[in-house]
Amino acid sequence: MSHVVVLGAGLGGTIMAFEMKEKLRREDQLTVVNLGTVYSFVPSNPWVAVGWRERENVTVDLSAVLAGRGIGFRPEGARRVHPKENRIELNGGSFLDYDYLIIATGPDLAxxxxxxxxxxxxxxxxxxxxxxxxxxxxxxxxxxxxxxxxxxxxxxxxxxxxxxxxxxxxxxxxxxxxxxxxxxxxxxxxxxxxxxxxxxxxxxxxxxxxxxxxxxxxxxxxxxxxxxxxxxxxxxxxxxxxxxxxxxxxxxxxxxxxxxxFRGVPAVAGVEGLTNPRGFIAINKHQRNPAFPNVFAIGVCVAIPPVGKTPLPVGVPKTGLMIESMVTAVAANIGALLRGAEPNAVATWNAVCLADFGDEGIAFVAQPQIPPRNVNWSSRGKWVHAAKVGFERYFLHKVRQGKAETFYERLMLDVLGIRKLKDIHPEPAE
The missing domain is CATH 3.50.50.60 (FAD/NAD(P)-binding domain)
Structure with a gap:
């Protein structure tokens, strides 16, 4: 039996738990560590800030959701990760041991x-x-x-x-x-x-x-x-x-x-070999930390170098579809390790983003997110606002149901009718 721990239950950590559960063997155990029991859909916060949404519209209590999937839950939050000892020190002073750790904490706000x-x-x-x-x-x-x-x-x-x-x-x-x-x-x-x-x-x-x-x-x-x-x-x-x-x-x-x-959260910041000087988790192409190979990371907490030189520091965003691709890769790679194989899944790091204006918006597709790209497309229209509303409803519904689905890919590219990548950037005629 192996114990897999997901640290963080934000956008990335929540879907990570659902997808990781499907890759475990029957005898394996999965636990989510988070500060508090509530998942909040962060992309809706601009609407909350002008009164278009209330707290209860965009939050989910994860206690029953995770229990229903047979996933353990520790809502104390983490005080410190001790990767040399394969354990997490929780707030309150107790410890949680792991065989594999997936860090999905999001950022500390500087x-x-x-x-x-x-x-x-x-x-x-x-x-x-x-x-x-x-x-x-x-x-x-x-x-x-x-x-x-x-x-x-x-x-x-x-x-x-x-x-x-x-x-x-x-x-x-x-x-x-x-x-x-x-x-x-x-x-x-x-x-x-x-x-x-x-x-x-x-x-x-x-x-x-x-x-x-x-x-x-x-x-x-x-x-x-x-x-x-x-x-x-x-x-x-x-x-x-x-x-x-x-x-x-x-x-x-x-x-x-x-x-x-943004910077790395205090629970990981300054851990030698685990993070860069800014506190973000160092990873290889398999989302795996080079110094501690049983530690993986997804989402905003991972270290990504900037795209080109700019006069002032400008970081690279980790968009939803990019995070989703990281989740899928990590689940596949840990699943392989549990079965005695080597990890070989690599995240696509594509970007599909809907920027809402309240009555219209701009959408863009970058494939891959970091240039040079095979697809480099953006468009403006009222349909973007409708798509963002549909995305919110779809994602929150799936979290409440505890379903492991490719939220962004299915919603943005299929359900909401955004053109397929092949239509945006068609293959040459034979």
Whole structure:
């Protein structure tokens, strides 16, 4: 008998548990470790932050779901991973031994790296459900007393899609409240250009997003390094292509939402051989840690080098389909090891993303996510908003049912009618 432990029950960890369960032998044991019992669908947080969703609409209590699948559950959360000893120290002081560990913790949010940033400072966040609920109260205050808005991401961020989404969703919500004309909006980002997304663009994301921002009267500052945030004012330095200071900005705001940089969670940060200096898990092409071969990792917590050189740090996002491909590879590889074989599954790392604007949106397909690519496609339309709503409903339904399915691939490429990759990039005629 072998004991497999999944550390983390977010988007990646939850589907990892479901898929890993199907690859185990009858005698094997599977346990999920998470801080708390609730799964929250993070892609819905921008909607929560403007009152389009409530907490109960986008959360699932995992206790009964995992028990129904015969999966153990430890909701204490992890204090520290001890890979040399093959065990996890849990909050509270107890230990959990494992034969194979799958790290799916997601990131630690580095608000402290910019003075005044984050929910404990002067800006809002949509990274967690509690943050989004707090942001809703501030949004209500903005509607009552309109003023300037600053939205964007901090240098070192690696998840730019939600920042763009929230800027456009906020625009839509303010227009519906008949207050948009009283709210100047500025988008602040370390990206070298609008639509870079940490991927050096996908298709014409630069043109599509710039056009959408002009149409919606959203100004922008790129190559922006935020140095501090005070009450009602953000300080940012705009740098040139060589990283030298170009100009400084003092941006007043009545409301601001800025995505922070990510780093590894404290439970793994600084473990020699396991993580890089930023605390992300080092992996090989089989999602396996080179120093500790019985440790695998998926999702936002894995270390991926940036795509090309940029004047300011810009990380690579780990999108849903990419994470799903990691999940499938890890399940197959551990399943092989349990049966005496060597791992040979490799994640595809393709990207399919829906960026919702509240009434329309932009979709893109990058195959693979990191260039050069075989498929490099993006499109804008009202259908993207409908697709995002359908995706939310489909994914939450599957989590509640505890089903192991290829959520993104099936939903985005089949169920919601997005064109097949072969139609986006057809094979040459014979």
């Amino acid at each position: 608000f402290d790296e910019v003075p005044g940033l984050g929910p404990d400072g002067f800006t809002q966040s949509i990274c967690q459900i509690d943050h989004a609920i707090a942001a809703k109260a501030s949004f209500d205050a903005l509607v009552q007393k309109p003023g300037p808005v600053v939205v964007g991401a901090i240098q070192g961020a690696s998840c730019f899609g939600p920042a763009y989404e929230f800027a456009f969703i906020l625009d839509t919500a303010l227009r519906r409240a008949r207050k948009r004309d009283q709210v100047p909006m500025t988008f602040v980002t370390p990206e070298p250009y609008i639509g870079h997304l940490g991927l050096d663009g996908v298709g014409d994301t630069k043109g599509l997003l710039e056009s959408a921002m002009r149409e919606r009267h959203i100004n922008w500052i790129t190559n922006a390094r935020v140095t501090r945030v005070d009450a009602g004012k953000m300080f940012a330095e705009e740098v040139g292509d060589d990283g030298s200071l170009k100009t400084s900005h003092e941006l007043p705001f009545a409301y601001s939402m800025m995505l922070p940089a």
